[in-house]
Amino acid sequence: MTEQPILVLGATGTTGRRVAARLAARGHVVRGASRHGVVRFDWSDAGTWRPALAGVRSVYLMAPHELPVEPAFVREAVGQGVRRLVLLSSRAVEEMGDERLLAAESTVRESGVEWTVVRADWFNQNFDEGFFRPAIEAGELAVPVGDTRQGFVDADDIAAVAVAALTEAGHEGKTYEVTGPRGLTFGEALDIIGEASGRRLTFRGSADEYRAQQAALGMPEEQTEQEVIAYRQLTGLGHPGGARQKVEPTTDTVATVTGRPPIDFADYAARVWTGVR
Numbered sequence: 001m002t003e004q005p006i007l008v009l010g011a012t013g014t015t016g017r018r019v020a021a022r023l024a025a026r027g028h029v030v031r032g033a034s035r036h037g038v039v040r041f042d043w044s045d046a047g048t049w050r051p052a053l054a055g056v057r058s059v060y061l062m063a064p065h066e067l068p069v070e071p072a073f074v075r076e077a078v079g080q081g082v083r084r085l086v087l088l089s090s091r092a093v094e095e096m097g098d099e100r101l102l103a104a105e106s107t108v109r110e111s112g113v114e115w116t117v118v119r120a121d122w123f124n125q126n127f128d129e130g131f132f133r134p135a136i137e138a139g140e141l142a143v144p145v146g147d148t149r150q151g152f153v154d155a156d157d158i159a160a161v162a163v164a165a166l167t168e169a170g171h172e173g174k175t176y177e178v179t180g181p182r183g184l185t186f187g188e189a190l191d192i193i194g195e196a197s198g199r200r201l202t203f204r205g206s207a208d209e210y211r212a213q214q215a216a217l218g219m220p221e222e223q224t225e226q227e228v229i230a231y232r233q234l235t236g237l238g239h240p241g242g243a244r245q246k247v248e249p250t251t252d253t254v255a256t257v258t259g260r261p262p263i264d265f266a267d268y269a270a271r272v273w274t275g276v277r
């Protein structure tokens, strides 16, 4: 019998692209979907959902930034015979009060089928593929987290964990916190990229520096203030008693689930940033 396809949403994006490639390399039948993907899937066009789901058993479920996971899509998936959902979420959902992803997590947990939630820390790829790239190119990045340590994780490791959850037994009903191997401050992360690329990069970690950066980028003031509050909740910065690390920077999820250690930030930087100016 031919294997049922695994539907990968966001298949042209940072994690979905890697999930699809890894599944295909292991010989699975992959249906990569997005607005511009091989199979057309648009969260805002429910007419694209049913064809994307036809015959599918498992789904890598991700919502692009700021879009919700529509409960109606999950109902449709389950109704069409999907038996396993692996959701990309964020490690900081509770601390930062991310209602969008908290709702997505509830939707999959209450779906009635096997589920795994992959709560990823900051992606390494934010620096080269994602929203930090313009700041890195400009030589200066502001994020209001001071010198708190973060568990930057490589998207290849997120994909490896997601693929295990999609294809192996034993990951059902689990919420995985996925991080890199060591906690790094943003300043340290920029120094590592700076060293690999031979450039001088400056990190600015205060709320006021973040406000100035976002204003220069033309971001609405109200949105920036909400983000400053969310970052304060994440780091404890600005609270009586000073900064505290609310969550441990790292977990052993990648090693436990994949059987190999997570990719170190320095290896990511050497691979991606060497010689990039």
Ligand SMILES: NC(=O)c1ccc[n+]([C@@H]2O[C@H](COP(=O)([O-])OP(=O)(O)OC[C@H]3O[C@@H](n4cnc5c(N)ncnc54)[C@H](OP(=O)(O)O)[C@@H]3O)[C@@H](O)[C@H]2O)c1
Pocket (backbone or CB within 6 Å): 009, 010, 011, 012, 013, 014, 015, 016, 033, 034, 035, 036, 037, 041, 042, 043, 044, 062, 063, 064, 065, 066, 088, 089, 090, 091, 119, 120, 121, 122, 123, 126, 130
């Ligand atoms: N960056 C981080 O550090 C971090 C950490 C934890 C969690 N997250 C979460 O990760 C998610 C983003 O994942 P990612 O970085 O892998 O994605 P991404 O690189 O931002 O790519 C977004 C993907 O979604 C597709 N897409 C965009 N709009 C769509 C629409 N209306 N309908 C269907 N598909 C659409 C895009 O392809 P098309 O343009 O072809 O449609 C693309 O494949 C977000 O929910 C974010 O909160 C991010």
